[in-house]
Amino acid sequence: MTISLQFDIHGELLQLATESQAIVQAVGELLSPFACAVAAEDPRRPLELVVHTPAGADQLPELPAAAEHVSDGRGEGYRLYREGGSCLLDFRPVGLFRLDLGAGRLDSWLVDPQAMPPEQLDGLLRLAVIELLRLRGLYAIHAAALEKDGHGFLLAGPCGHGKTTACLALVRAGFRCLSDDHPLLRQTADGLELLPFLCDFNVTEKTIGFFDELQLARTRGRPGAHKQSFRVQEVFPAATARPCRPSFLIFPRIVDWPESHLEPLPRSRALEELLPESMLVLERELAGRQFQALAHLVQSAACYRLHFGENVLRLPAVLERLPALLPACA
Amino acid sequence: MPEPTPALPAVSFIPQDLRPEAALLEEISSLGPDSSVDELGRQAAQLIGPLLAEQIHREAVLGGGAIFTRSPDVIFTPVDGDTVLLHLRSGIYYSLDPVGTMIWEQLSESTTLAQVCSAVCDRFAVSAEEAWGDLSALVCHLKAEQLVIEMAS
Numbered sequence: 001m002t003i004s005l006q007f008d009i010h011g012e013l014l015q016l017a018t019e020s021q022a023i024v025q026a027v028g029e030l031l032s033p034f035a036c037a038v039a040a041e042d043p044r045r046p047l048e049l050v051v052h053t054p055a056g057a058d059q060l061p062e063l064p065a066a067a068e069h070v071s072d073g074r075g076e077g078y079r080l081y082r083e084g085g086s087c088l089l090d091f092r093p094v095g096l097f098r099l100d101l102g103a104g105r106l107d108s109w110l111v112d113p114q115a116m117p118p119e120q121l122d123g124l125l126r127l128a129v130i131e132l133l134r135l136r137g138l139y140a141i142h143a144a145a146l147e148k149d150g151h152g153f154l155l156a157g158p159c160g161h162g163k164t165t166a167c168l169a170l171v172r173a174g175f176r177c178l179s180d181d182h183p184l185l186r187q188t189a190d191g192l193e194l195l196p197f198l199c200d201f202n203v204t205e206k207t208i209g210f211f212d213e214l215q216l217a218r219t220r221g222r223p224g225a226h227k228q229s230f231r232v233q234e235v236f237p238a239a240t241a242r243p244c245r246p247s248f249l250i251f252p253r254i255v256d257w258p259e260s261h262l263e264p265l266p267r268s269r270a271l272e273e274l275l276p277e278s279m280l281v282l283e284r285e286l287a288g289r290q291f292q293a294l295a296h297l298v299q300s301a302a303c304y305r306l307h308f309g310e311n312v313l314r315l316p317a318v319l320e321r322l323p324a325l326l327p328a329c330a
Numbered sequence: 331m332p333e334p335t336p337a338l339p340a341v342s343f344i345p346q347d348l349r350p351e352a353a354l355l356e357e358i359s360s361l362g363p364d365s366s367v368d369e370l371g372r373q374a375a376q377l378i379g380p381l382l383a384e385q386i387h388r389e390a391v392l393g394g395g396a397i398f399t400r401s402p403d404v405i406f407t408p409v410d411g412d413t414v415l416l417h418l419r420s421g422i423y424y425s426l427d428p429v430g431t432m433i434w435e436q437l438s439e440s441t442t443l444a445q446v447c448s449a450v451c452d453r454f455a456v457s458a459e460e461a462w463g464d465l466s467a468l469v470c471h472l473k474a475e476q477l478v479i480e481m482a483s
Contacts, residue, residue, distance in 0.1 A: 071421055268412035268425050275414075281421035288405050291416050295407040 006046070007034040010184065010195050010243075012136045013046035014129065020053040022114045026121050027051075030129065033198055047132040048105040051125075057093035057111050064088075071281075080282070087282040095124060099131055101283055106132050119202070119227070126199075130182065131282070138184045138195070139290050142277035145183035145194055146175040147241040151323050152194040153248045154183070154297075155306070156274055162252045162308045165207045166315055168232075172211065173316035176241035177232055185246070187293045192300060194246045202227040210312045248322055249274070249301040252308045260309040260318045270303035271295060302326065394444030397481040398437050398469055404477050406434070415477060424477065429454060430468055439481060443469065 003024050005016040009031070015038075016027050027049070028035070038046070054060060067081040067088055081088040089097040095110040106128050113121050130140040143156035144167035153175070155163050167180045177198065184195040204227055208214045213235050232239045251265060251273055274294055281287040302322065308315070400406075406415040413431040415424040426434055432453055436446040443465060450461040472478040 070419070266410060266412070268409040268414055271407075271409055271414045272423060272425055275416070275423045279421075281416070281418055284403075284418045287416070287418055287421075291405055292407065295409065295414070298409060 005031075006036055006038045007031045008036040008038070009034045009133060009197075010138060010186070011044075012133065012138060013038055013042070013044045014049060014132060015046040016049045016051065018051040018053070020051065020113060022121075023051045023053065023110070023125070026113070026118075026125055027129075030122065030125055030199055033196070045104065047135065048103070049128055049132060050105065050107045051128075052107065052109045053113055054109055054111055060092060060096050060109050060111065061098075063090065082283075089127075091124070094120070097128060097131070099282065101135065101286070104132065104135050126182065131280070133184065134282075134286060134290065137289065137293075138186055139278065139293055140182040140197065141185055141274070142181070143183060144180045145178035145196075145241075145246075146170050147178060147194075147244045148175045148320070149323060150244060151247040152178070152244040153250065153319060153322075154194070154246055154301070155250050155252050156277060157251050157253070158277060160254075162254045164201060164203055165210060165312055166252055166306070166308060168201070168203075168207065168211055168214070169312050169315045170319065171232060171236050171239045172213070172313075173320075175316065175319075177239050178241045178244075180232070185293060185297065187289075187296065192246055192293070192297055193243050195243050196241060198232070198240060200229040201232050202229045204228075246297060246301050247326065248319075249298060249303045250306045250319075251304070252306040255307045255309060257307060257309040258311055260311070260315050261307045262318060262322070263305045263307065265303040265305045267298045267303055271298045274298065394442060394447065396443045396469075397439065397441065398443070398473070398478040399439050399481060400434070400437055401477055401479050417475070417477060420476075422475070424475065429464065433465060433468055434472075437469075437478060 002017050002019055003021075005024060005028060007014045007016075014031070014034075016024070018024060018027075063081060064083050067083040070080045070082055072079050077091060077094075079090045081090065085100060085102045087097075087099045087101065089099070091097070093111065094116070095108060097109075098107045100106070108124070108128050110116070110121070110124060116124075133140065141154065141156060142158070143154045144163040145155075146153045146167060148170075153170070155166050157163060164180045167177060171177050178194060178196040179198055180201050181199065182197050184197050186193045186195060203214065208228065214230070249270055250262070251270065271294060274297070275291075278294060279287065279290055302325070304322075306318075401417075403418050404415050405418060406413050408431065411428045411431065413426040413434055415426065415434075416422075417424070429450070433446060433450065436449055447458060447461050447465050450456065450465060451458055454461070456464075469478065473480065
């Protein structure tokens, strides 16, 4: 029996269809802030995420003969193909995505999702949602995003650079959180908008050790998960933020110094570091629009390298100085 | 049956001091009088190493009358004097410093490399020799990465 769930993600409808309870649960958790009931007369055309769950890799669909191999996904475990108006991401033996660009529909085949490590399933479903949202001009950025006094702070970079730890240190000090991993960016006529995409935080034991408040996460551990997860609003009730303008783009890098320091970063360097973390080139026109939005981001935000020191709890004092450094007209 | 490939008459684009031994040249059986310069360059790279071959290739291929244009597969944006490029087919990013940016901006269907070189000299107060060295190195690199297209002379 096909189960259908609907979500309203910053004005864009997304509809999930699947026969798998495991997928319903995983997508439901991933998109819980956006769950909604859509009226039958709603004129918006939904994005469609259809998840099939074959029992084995031998039941994954064959690639069409006309599919053109484009790239190997920068070593991220998939091969990218194009065929007509569709893109195919081949994660064999784990799964396969087929994104129909014109229809706004992503069919995914995920082999035995119940047997998949939770982080892997979450990552694949998150990628599927991100690729669908990209079609409607909502660009996920691999970053933590926070807001304070109307200023948006983006902490961008690859896994292991301290984004979540920095995010928690800032939330604890009164910053509000839009996301610890994938906020959304939208280009509007009035400029750029940073939008919440708040999911469960996944934290390592080391990160938990920095914050007394996080002992809760130890009791909610998912079996088989490398990290522990929790909802930030359960720990810090005033933690959630509303959309804002991105004012600061910060690239953390963990250093073995006692204190954290900021260093201005050339905008071209910032764009170079942002692109691989935030952009997958599936199709020219889409890629061009996202490239311009990211270029606009680095041109409109103040860019810094954060040398993230060992005294994690003193980080907020370093970042709180930034708004005073903005030009008066900003 | 196809005609046997004639012996290579000369490899005139390789300076005397960089020519491989004649015995090695005999191993190049796939080249002929009609071989393209690109093909000669590839064969040369096998014999004398990629760095020397690149230098030779650059000097041979890039005459001042050569014209290169930006590939339609590339999108780019200026950022504080630099330029960041994205190749839409490969998904690879590149960045150009202010000199590279100036050269990138000059590349067009109506501009020869000699004209670009002259513009570089005017803008950065460098000798023509130095400007040509930097220009030809960059254009070779851009061409190798398929960021530019060489127009027929």
